[in-house]
Amino acid sequence: MLDLRRHFQNIREGLFFFSLDLFGTSYANSHSHSLSVPVMNIKVLFLSGLLFLLPTASAANPTDPQPVKPSVSVSFSRQVIRENGSTEVELWMTNDSDHQLFNVEMHVAGADFLQWHEDSCEGKVFTQSIGLGSIDAHSSLRRHFCVTTTSEIKVGEFNTLFTFQYQWQTDKGLFNSVVTLEKSIKSNIFGSDNVAGIPLAFAGFVVPGLFFWFVIHFFRAPWNVGVALGDKLIYSVLVSICIVGVGQWITPIDVSDGISLDKLIRLAGVGALLGVVAGGTDYSIRGARRRRVAAREIAFGDDEQIILGKLLQLNPEIKPGQAFEVRLKQGELYKGSMFFRTATVTYLVGWFKISLKGLSPQIVEKMKRLQQRGQLVGLFKAASRNGIKAELDNAIQQWDEEENDFENTGEDFIQWNNDVVADITPVSNRKSQLPLRLAE
Numbered sequence: 001m002l003d004l005r006r007h008f009q010n011i012r013e014g015l016f017f018f019s020l021d022l023f024g025t026s027y028a029n030s031h032s033h034s035l036s037v038p039v040m041n042i043k044v045l046f047l048s049g050l051l052f053l054l055p056t057a058s059a060a061n062p063t064d065p066q067p068v069k070p071s072v073s074v075s076f077s078r079q080v081i082r083e084n085g086s087t088e089v090e091l092w093m094t095n096d097s098d099h100q101l102f103n104v105e106m107h108v109a110g111a112d113f114l115q116w117h118e119d120s121c122e123g124k125v126f127t128q129s130i131g132l133g134s135i136d137a138h139s140s141l142r143r144h145f146c147v148t149t150t151s152e153i154k155v156g157e158f159n160t161l162f163t164f165q166y167q168w169q170t171d172k173g174l175f176n177s178v179v180t181l182e183k184s185i186k187s188n189i190f191g192s193d194n195v196a197g198i199p200l201a202f203a204g205f206v207v208p209g210l211f212f213w214f215v216i217h218f219f220r221a222p223w224n225v226g227v228a229l230g231d232k233l234i235y236s237v238l239v240s241i242c243i244v245g246v247g248q249w250i251t252p253i254d255v256s257d258g259i260s261l262d263k264l265i266r267l268a269g270v271g272a273l274l275g276v277v278a279g280g281t282d283y284s285i286r287g288a289r290r291r292r293v294a295a296r297e298i299a300f301g302d303d304e305q306i307i308l309g310k311l312l313q314l315n316p317e318i319k320p321g322q323a324f325e326v327r328l329k330q331g332e333l334y335k336g337s338m339f340f341r342t343a344t345v346t347y348l349v350g351w352f353k354i355s356l357k358g359l360s361p362q363i364v365e366k367m368k369r370l371q372q373r374g375q376l377v378g379l380f381k382a383a384s385r386n387g388i389k390a391e392l393d394n395a396i397q398q399w400d401e402e403e404n405d406f407e408n409t410g411e412d413f414i415q416w417n418n419d420v421v422a423d424i425t426p427v428s429n430r431k432s433q434l435p436l437r438l439a440e
Contacts, residue, residue, distance in 0.1 A: 068097040068168050070135065072181050076147075080186045081114075083153050086121045087185070089145040095135040099168040102134035104141070110160030111187070113153050121146035132164075149187065151262055157186045189264070207264055208271030209239030215275025221282045243270055304413055308390055311338045311349055312377045312436065323429040324348070327422045333399040334414065335406055337435035339424055346424070347415045353393040353439040354383045367438060376436045390436060 070093050077088035095101050107129045108116055117123040118130065123146065135141045162181045167174060213235060216224040225235045244267075302310070315338050324339045326348050336348040356364050363386060370379040383390065396414055397406035 067177060068095075068099055068101065068175075069177070070095045070097075070101060070164070070166070070179060072162070072164055072179055074162055074181055074183050076183065076185060079184070080188065081147065081149055082187070083149055083189055084151050086146055086148040088121075089147055091141075091143040091145065093132070093135060093141040093143075093164065095137060095139055095141075097168070098137050099170060100134060100136050101166045101168050104132040104135060104164065104166040106130050106132055107163040107165065108160060109163070110185075111154065111158040113149055113187070114158075114160070114185075115148045115150070117146040117148065119144055119146075121148055135166075147185070153187045153189070155188050157184055159184050204244055204264070204267060205240045206233065206236050207240065208243040208267045208274075209236030211268045211271035212236075212239045212243075212275040212278075215272050216279045216282075219275075219279030219283045221279055222286075223282075224279075239271065239274075240267075243267065243274070305384075305389055307347065307413060308349060308352060308436075309377075309380050309384070311340055311347070312380050314338075314340055315435070316377060318376070318435060320434050321429050321432040323427050325425045325427050326416070327425070328416065328420055329422045330420070334409070335397045335399075335427070335429075336414075337433075341418065341424070344418055345415050346418055346421050347413065348396055349435070350392060350396045350412050351394040351433055352390040352412070352436050354379065354388055354390055354436065355439050357440075359386065359388075371434075371438050374434075376434065379438075380436060391439075393437065393439070394433070 072094075073090075073092040075090045077090075081087050091106070093104070109128070115125055116127070116130075117125055132141060132143060160183050162183065164179045164181075165176070166178075167176050169175075213225055213227070217226055225232050318338065323335050323337055326334045326336070326339060326346065328334075334348055337351045338349050340347045354367070356367070359367075363382075367379060367382055370376075370382060380390065392412045394408070396409045396411045398409050399405075400407045
């Protein structure tokens with residue numbers, strides 16, 4: 001058959017050159033008028049048509065055999081795999097040709113966190129490629145594999161490319177070819193694509209901030225946003241971005257190389273810990289402020305010494321000789337060294353002294369310096385530290401219409417309900433006296 005085709009090829013080449021020669025002769029004769037042009041053109045056209053009708057040797061190249069293409073099927077038992085999970089893989093490869101396929105290899109290209117095992121999930125792990133042996137003509141190959149993941153995965157849908165490389169032999173030589181197949185598999189945590197409506201691929205940028213705001217809400221910080229989900233999710237994201245950004249240099253909470261349940265727990269713990277630090281600090285500051293306010297506010301049940309100390313703190317800029325008059329709606333008028341008014345009660349106090357008897361010279365000198373500087377609060381605290389109580393020096397005074405002057409009431413503290421008080425007026429006392437002084 002090969003010799004016959006070569007023979008036709010030789011004939012075609014001979015007719016081709018003969019046609020060229022005949023065409024050249026007709027062209028020359030057309031100028032010498034020895035032969036008519038139409039007759040010669042008909043001959044040329046006839047030979048050209050015969051030339052193209054003859055079979056050629058290039059119609060079939062012995063080096064290009066009919067390709068052998070087996071059919072391949074890959075099936076995952078489950079299309080979704082979770083952390084520390086596994087899924088079975090079934091491979092069928094059918095050879096419908098008349099040739100045996102040998103040196104069959106399977107190459108796998110997919111997500112790097114997937115581990116491929118031979119035969120079963122306990123089988124040997126292989127990377128990238130595995131030999132499948134040979135497949136006889138008109139037969140099938142069945143193999144079983146397993147895909148597993150570790151505790152740290154990347155969440156999403158990933159494509160896996162299977163490339164099957166094989167060879168076959170004919171009387172014309174050895175030939176190679178490949179068949180490809182692409183399959184997709186999803187990976188997630190908890191066996192779900194989301195948690196509380198949050199996509200798992202995004203969870204690393206939400207969970208730390210969410211737990212941060214949970215703790216802040218627990219401490220009842222005035223700037224807390226409550227449960228940072230829904231329309232408040234942006235607050236969780238902002239905090240989480242800061243934590244995840246720092247976490248790039250801390251392997252246990254670095255989400256750039258994958259996510260896992262353990263990593264989410266660690267991120268939640270970091271967010272909660274930062275919440276404890278921020279919320280605890282805020283709570284301590286607010287507590288200190290409340291204590292400072294409470295230290296100045298007169299409460300029911302406070303004794304005279306505590307009331308005096310609080311009034312001194314509420315009136316740190318009081319000057320010598322300054323006093324206050326309280327006029328009641330019934331017309332009574334009282335005068336004292338300091339006053340304080342709550343939402344319901346008005347307090348008025350007289351003048352007090354601290355005895356220096358029995359104190360060491362060093363303490364006496366220190367207390368005298370505090371008095372010279374006008375630091376009455378410091379003076380009162382120094383006396384309290386040394387176990388000294390302030391004593392009444394001059395009692396509250398009441399206006400006497402008959403005497404046309406203030407008379408001593410003998411009271412160190414007087415209080416009235418606000419609804420009976422008409423007004424309070426600062427005045428100058430005739431005695432240049434402070435609410436608290438030292439007595440030798």
